[in-house]
Amino acid sequence: MTPTNIRIEWSPSPGAVRYLISRNGAPDIPIEANAGFLQGNRFIYTDVGRKPATLHTYSVAAQFPAPTPPGRSVPVQVLTPSALPPQNFKATVSGPNAVTLSWTGRPESTSYRIIRNGGNLPATVLNASGGASHVDQNLPPGQYLYMIYSVIRLANGEELLGEFSNPVTLQVRPFNIVAVGDSVMWGQGLSDASKFTRKVANWLGAVLGKPVNLQSVAHSGAVTYPVPGEQATENSILPGEVPSHYPSISNQATTLAPMKVSPSDVDLVLVDGCINNLDIKTILNPFGSDDELRNNTRGYCSAGMQNVLTDVGRVFPNAKVAVTGYFPIASRQSNLAFMVPLWVTVGAITAGVIPPDPVLGGIATLAYRERSAERSDLFFQESTSSLQSAVNAMNSMPTPLGGNRFRYASLPFGPENAYASPNTWLWLIPTRGVTEDEAFNSRSRDCQTYQSSDLLCYGASMGHPNVAGAQAYTDAIKSLLTPFLSEWRTAHVGPVTAPEDSLVVRVQPGPIELVGGTMIVTASDGPSGPPLQGAVQLNGVPAGALGAQVRYAFQQNNPTDILAKVEVQGRRPRSFTIPVRTQSIAVNL
Incomplete structure (x- = not known):
């Protein structure tokens, strides 16, 4: 027995030529004794198109040749099952603004109808065919609830609606990325298309098959927290290319980013920080103390960045967090002709410390490059281990603050990729019409507007990842995030299955x-x-x-x-x- 079909069986009556099936007092259904309904030693007839969840009364009368009178059986009552909804009802985000609904059909159903509610849209009934799937398209972002029920056509032509399934709920929204940090995270000197934050967003959009919303509040020159004794201007927001300690990276994470996107809806946070608490001048200074650089790097990049990551973990409880590091700025392969202008521009040395004598000057610059390379490598090694230590500490914390969701992106920079090296991944000092970076013209206008007297503003791209360097960052982050893809696909794409209602x-x-x-x-x-x-x-x-x-x-x-x-x-x-x-x-x- 199904919700609409009832199987009736009876034993043959010797001598009967016809049987009359009576159903609920309706006209009898004649069954000829030789009409092919006899299977073995039982007559079997299926009464189709009956009403589900209804009590039906049947009896069978046997007719004989005259003058033998007919004989009728004792009535039997049968309760047809309810018209249940399809099984395995699932919803899957299948496109930028689309949800695919699938189910296992029921044989008694002629078609299906789906109720959709949510997304600031009025409740809507969607007509589905007799198949096993339906695509709901052109949906604005929001949370949606779906229920499905069967449509059954009875023998009298009446259309009957079955019972509702349990609801299935899912979120249709973009994959949200927040980027906080300093000039490296901002992408100093790069067009938007060349920045590694944008490249990562585009990649995730392609592999997840859905829109990605990138909100970058990173800023050139940003420090992790306000510098003691320095007037913090957290509310004074300059264009991203114009160097400024503020807003600090902590403020970016706790104040600015939550103004752009709901923190609970953020899926990925890209974050860096700590180099501006030291500054490039200190790192390249050939006369500086290595112990002081080592200790300060450990302090700012380990404990200091762990504090930043704690802010990030607290504000964005559902996000994975990718921490990016730094690179050796100078190496022994750096071209001396380009190193001297860099030292002087950032203030690592003054022009007067280089002897005017060509021979002595050459010897001095070789020695300065050696020390700058040593200190660059010292910063690179110490910052790498310190940032990894901060990430490890966060992963050891319980959820929602930690929970093994922090990762450190190891960067493949080598000596040949340092500043002015043979295969440099860093911008040189920009010169109008000669070695301009991609943002040089727009930054020059902004520098004139906000810091017209600061030459470091016009040349702010120097020593930052160029297009090739940004691609190296992109590749490192993609490798880091690949293990999360299956989880993100499940969370953002589905399928989400309606719970079965069982008793x-x-x-x-x-x-x-x-x-x-x-x-x-x-x-x-x-x-x-x-x-x-x-x-x-x-x-x-x-x-x-x-x-x-x-x-x-x-x-x-x-x-x-x-x-x-x-x-x-x-x-x-x-x-x-x-x-x-x-x-x-x-x-x-």
Whole structure:
């Protein structure tokens, strides 16, 4: 038996030439004795197109040649099951603004209808064909709830709507990235298309198959926290290419970024920091103390950055966090002709410390380059280990602050990629019309507007990753994030499956009487769930409450099986058959 089809069987009556099936008092259905319905020693007829969740009464009359009168069977009542929703109802984000809904169909259904609610749209009924999927398109970002039900066409042409499935809910929104940090994270001197933050966003959009929203509040010159004794101007926001200690990286994470996107909806945070607490002048200074550089690097890049990451973890509890590091600025392969202008421009040395004598000057610059290379490598090694240490410390913390969601991007910079080296990945000092970076013209205008007297503003790109360097950052971050892709696909693409609405129904019958008996029917969520409240129908008649003693009567004093129906508030009804002589039963429905 299905919700719409009832199989009727009876044994042949010797001598009968025809059988008449009576259903609910309607005109008899004639069945010729030789019409092919006899299978073995039983006649079998399927009555199709019946109404689900309905009590039907059948009897069969045998007709004989005259003068033998017909004989009719005792009526039998059958309760058809409810028209249940399709199974395995799933929703999957399948495009920038699309959701694909899929299910396992039911044979009695002719088509399906889906209710969609959410996304600031009015509740809508979507007509689906008799297939097993439907694509809901042109959806604005938001949370959506879907339910599906069957459409059944009865034998009389009436269209009947089945029961609703449990809802499935999913979020249609872009993948959100926040970038906080200093000039390296900002992409000093690069066009937007060349920045590694944009390249990573484009890559994630392609592999996840959905829009990516990148919000970069990183800023050239930013320090991790306000510098003691320095007037912090956190609310004074200059163009990103114009160097300024403020807004600090902590302020970017805790104040500016949450103004751009809801922190709970952020999926990935890209963050760097600590070099501006030291500054490039200190790193390249050939006369500086290595111990002081080592200790300061450890302080700012380990404990200091752990504080920044703590802010990031607290504000963005659902995001993965990728921490990017730095690179050796100078190396022994750096061209001396370009190193002298760099030293002088950043203030690492003054022009007067280089002897005017060509021989002595050459010897001095070689020595200065050696020391700058040593100190650059010292900073690179110490900052790398310190940032990794900060990441490790965050991963050891429990969720939601930590929870093993922080990663450090190891960068493949070598001596040949340092400033003015043969395969440099860093911008040289920009010169109009000669060695301009991609943002030189726009930065020059901004520098004139905000810091017209500061030559470091016009040349701010020097020593920062160029297009090739930005690509190296991109590749390192992609490698770092690849293990998270499957998780992100599941979280943002699906599928999300509607929970199955299942009950365990138990029956404990009492003594059978001459005309009926008593029983107690209970229902629970699973075998060990608490008892549920609801009502019981027996043989189509309301019999009482779940958990209470209910009475039943035999049909025409005939002890046949009992047709039961359980109704729990907020759940779809359950129909099943109770063998009248059972001791006790438990049914998974």
